[in-house]
Amino acid sequence: MAAPRRLDLAGLRRLDPLGTMLVLAGLVAARLPFVIDKANRIVPGDPRPLFEVVPWTAACGCALALLVAGVAALAVRAPGARLAVAVLALAALAFALGAAGDALTPAGNRVVRIAPGAAFWVLAALLGVLAADALARLAPGPAARVLALLLTVLSTGIALASGHFDHVSVMREYAVNADRFTHEAWRHVALAFGSLGAAMVVALPVGLVCHRMPRLRAAVIAALNVVQTVPAIALFGILMAPLGALAAALPAAAHLGVAGIGAAPALLALFLYALLPIVANTVAGLAGVSPAAVEAARGMGMTRGQILAGVEFVLALPVILSGVRIALVQNLGLVTVAALIGAGGFGTFVFQGIGQAAIDLVLLGAIPTVALAFGCAVLLDASIEAMQRGRA
Template structure:
């Protein structure tokens, strides 16, 4: 074995992998897909075909620089900055390409990101994520990053930067329904969460006090969670439909076999497990010494629960709420199948019409919503766990 000379610069293997992928994407993969109209089959165009040579060269150059930074620069801060610049440049190039390919006033032409563009955005997002993960930002900083990203994206969309892109064309057609479905999505997800907390917390406290109850309750809730969402929606449609037919007051309240009612009840049932399980675990972890001390100070059982046990268990309880919220936001998508509304409406419409832009119009907001709630609630849990106990 010959001793290898020490490298001049330490090469980051993750960076090497991602950097090579981004350079390959610029060189060989199509940057955008161009369609003469919504249903025409698309043609792939490379970066140099859709942008003026000088601009394309500049974009390619920046991608190469970002890749080089990913491979050779060790400082996470610089890597993060490079990745952000890369993402911004690729997004701007995409917007410029869409504007260039669309003749003025033409509402038929469809330009969507090609494989190469997706790869570039994904790779650079991975680089940014990796750099952020290594920086280990605190909870406040994470929420700030999220808010900043949101503000920049909002400004970009408000300025109409991406208006010529196919997905924004779909948005323009559905703008009215989009706002309604967005509200419905949030309402379904948070409403069932609220109900689950109202019922689940007392149930969790009860399970904590009565160990015999705990195993049975958790087992039942566990089994409910395994039932596929469509199946549970379907099973609930039958009794709710019957109730609506039999009782006019229920119908007046908006209860019916299809629509929001079975969706809310199913989501509520799914949400119970994380809430109850985390409440029991959280209460179980409260140190007996703290409870004893409180009792010794003459607090009643109720006071011990509300002033000592529940506050101490709060971080674990909120972790359960985070799980439920993220899970609910995803599951609401399925509710569209039974007429419950929400972003799933666009997803399933898009699947029916094989229109990927319509699918994305439903899927991307769902992911953004779930991801943002995860970041915010994770930060909240961090802050609460750090608070002096």
């Protein structure tokens, strides 16, 4: 009796610890409702399990994909294989969600909402963790990461455009708000990138001056730190008054779109918030340039301007860009708050959703915000790394 027992223990120890945790959590999650069937967008709705709502072929396919992912999580070590099964299972899970939406929505009914339930969210998160772990172990290079991002965006776009998800609650909200969605999306991007661009134009020279004059540096960084402590909604609010006054006093300014509410105070506030990371990183990047490189450039007969543009800024660029990344991610998140002062952006949906207790509308705002910030972070990180690799 003793021998097989010892064998069992050895087998258990060979199981992947992360995989074991994920599978145990997944087994619990599978008992939760797969979708919530709501008679309209704000009532609580009835929880429904997977096998009750999806045609049995689709349900079996989804269950099989999850099973394979579970077995791979437990027993397979190769990160590439783990990533592949995780992605496949995620796709199967998403497909089943779309199928559930189709199956539960009576033909022509536009009021019923089929929302993803706890089982869907938890299983998707667990598979996401499995995929993230595999990706972290694979440690793909910058080009591969950008390619993976493009593939994800492309396949998600095709899946959403195919109409398979049209009966899922969040897509229902999208269908109702389609025109506004495009408008708010551009608004969101314009506010975040516009303020970032303006901040870069100002912060790079300021960072250079701070680098050359250490006495000024402490004061500037301290002042920008204070700006960061002012909560976003207060800064938006405080800027409304002077801009409103400016618009009233100068018709030309009002003509340019300066107003107390809307985009102008939001842009100005985001600009102010973006200054600190860029200035601080410009200073740090320039400080990190080795004096030997500058000396060598001088020896080659380069002028001060040439050294600055051709040597110092180039060498400091990765550090400066990581400041830009911090500022951009921060701005993309803060634009959401700017919806409170009528500046638009995805936050409009989030706050409307909170106000109407309509979670699907909240998600319509929140999911693209997170996706946008994450995509930008991946792109900037990849370019920073590519730059550093090119040098090494």
